[in-house]
Amino acid sequence: MVFLRSEHGRDAVNSLWVYDIAQNVERKLVDPRSLLSDTDDIPAAERARRERLRETTSGITAYSSSEMGNHIAFALAGQLFFTDVATATTRTFDAPGPIIDPRISPDGTMIAWSTGAMIYCINVLSSDTTVIAGSLESPEEHVTWGLADFIAAEEFDRSHGLWWLADNSGLIVERCDESSVQQWWISDPANPQKEPISQRYPAAGTPNAEVSLFLSDLNGALTEINWPKQDYEYLLNVRCSSDSQPIISVSSRDQKVFVHYTLAGTTLTTLATLHDDAFLEVIPGQPIIHNNNVISVLDDVPTDTRAIAMNGSCFSPQGLQVHSVISVTDTYVDVIASYDSTLREIVRVDYAGTATHLTVGGISSATSEVEVGSDFYRVVVQSRLESHSRTFELWLNGSPIHVFDNLAETPAITPNVYQLETGPQRVKTAVLFPTDHQMGSKALPILMRPYSGPHGAQVLDGALTYVEDQWYADQGFVVVIADGRGTPGRGPLWDKSIHLDFVTAVLADQVTAIRDVASHFPDDVDASRVGIMGWSFGGYLSALAVMQEPDVFHAAVAGAPVTDWTLYDTAYTERYLGNPNSDPQVYQHNSLFQRAAKLSRPLMLIHGLADDNVVSAHTLKLSSELLAHRKDHTVLPLSGVTHMTPQEVVAENLMFLSVEFLKQHLNESRTSI
Known part of the structure; x- marks a missing residue:
């Protein structure tokens, strides 16, 4: 179990830690300060990505793990790093940069990343590097590859622009062309010697960036994935799962219509179409295909409930407002939901519509369950009105088995x-x-x-x-x-x-x-x-x-x-x-x-x-x-x-x-x- 944590409450530099379940011990896996003397020297595109995420820490701020969690990829000061969890070894690659948002393949043998104008992929064993998209000799002006576009990152909670296929055979990658977006300038009046920074900002009523998707094999052969962009210009999300074909979600500009597609090769098939006379909201964690059934969250108008649905039919209890989907199994769906807007509880809903609260009261968040043999693990974070701190717990089959050390400072103020x-x-x-x-x-x-x-x-x-x-x-x-x-x-x-x-x-x-x-x-x-x-x-x-x-x-x-x-x-x-x-x-x-x-x-x-x-x-x-x-x-x-x-x-x-x-x-x- 790997996670990020700083040394103490006044240290903003995150290190990579691992919790050894068998030995019941937490140990530091990677200290970024031992790798580089200056971890804050980050590329402009990465700085912009962190601004969209409202990320205020430094060091290792994000990582990508293989499906088994035994291999980790991360970027530090625009360089690429790879960690083998079992041997606790970390190495870097002489890779084209700057490295932005590296994503490791499910089997842990390859890492793909964006430099902004290009996407590369490296074989972890051989260090062979392949150009997946973009051109070093003839870069396209105002075009990025493999990064979430501004609108997706700022308004749709999507921070990635490249996704590995579940079978490791290739990637789905985003191309974003901002040529049609109006140009604004961000200046620094206190430092008149500095040039203003150019920004392509899509203000209300003006053209958006042109966003498209491509399917790439491991040799960089690209095939465009086409949908009617004139009707659906927003790319909401891409979900790649070993349980189903990839799901691609798009939206009309007015966000009154969402369409979810499945992808077979480069052919899209409509999975579901949603419509609302006012607007639709993006609900994290869905839709999901499980056992050939579509699990999603829909607005059940007659009951005024944001509900869990199977194949378009709502089945969660009336009044239980769903905020996100965190796990789907053969017998239940786990969600963050509540009857009371002051709460965020983990609720398990079976397909008969019976809800069981796994947490009661307070504010909870959780990862998806990870299946290891017949066991299910997840991390749960909780805070309560009567407590000064958050608890970070590892759960096994629905019960906590470990409380992670919380090194954050305790506030000197007690809210009443x-x-x-x-x-x-x-x-x-x-x-x-x-x-x-x-x-x-x-x-x-x-x-x-x-x-x-x-x-x-x-x-x-x-x-x-x-x-x-x-x-x-x-x-x-x-x-x-x-x-x-x-x-x-x-x-x-x-x-x-x-x-x-x-x-x-x-x-x-x-x-x-x-x-x-x-x-x-x-x-x-x-x-x-x-x-x-x-x-x-x-x-x-x-x-x-x-x-x-x-x-x-x-x-x-x-x-x-x-x-x-x-x-x-x-x-x-x-x-x-x-x-x-x-x-x-x-x-x-x-x-x-x-x-x-x-x-x-x-x-x-x-x-x-x-x-x-x-x-x-x-x-x-x-x-x-x-x-x-x-x-x-x-x-x-x-x-x-x-x-x-x-x-x-x-x-x-x-x-x-x-x-x-x-x-x-x-x-x-x-x-x-």
């Missing part, structure tokens, strides 16, 4: 969380008071800390979720987090209630949460002083709140906000708001620009100037609109910072500056709602 349901929608809401607050002693200002957008649940039954929130509470606030309409885990109708409108329901649920929390804690909450702060979608919501509802929200800090949805990417934006070329009024309704003249409350805008997801133009254009209307506001540009803020000093100082801004302006506000 009240969970409520607010308003007629029964919005899941978390409330945190300062650690030293005596209930009934004084009324404190409210700090709303929302994300409250698609895929962004925050009110969860895990203490680590709330550590940062408790820190803000300890600065003298009542922190309130409300997972309003559009957040996951409440069923398809809840998800789709924000279709074409990010304003009305989303903002109304925040307002209702404030009023209900104030009513529930009348002696402890001062609703005449309400601040709101968030990042990304939460930043959009924070700026929207003070513009749209100034009588309720009295100051806002908006980090990396989307301010105009025509500046955000195609897949995410068009899924929820349609295409701006055909629905311009929808985009106008959801834009902050048209509300700039309404601003009457203090607003701080924070944005990383190196952000390639929500580009800094969002904040700069909104600032220009506010200036045009003579609206006072604060802009904090962050040089060299992307959509994440992994730099510890930057992140810490942002927290203090945000608190100072909110305290200053909330102390000036005494307007009751």
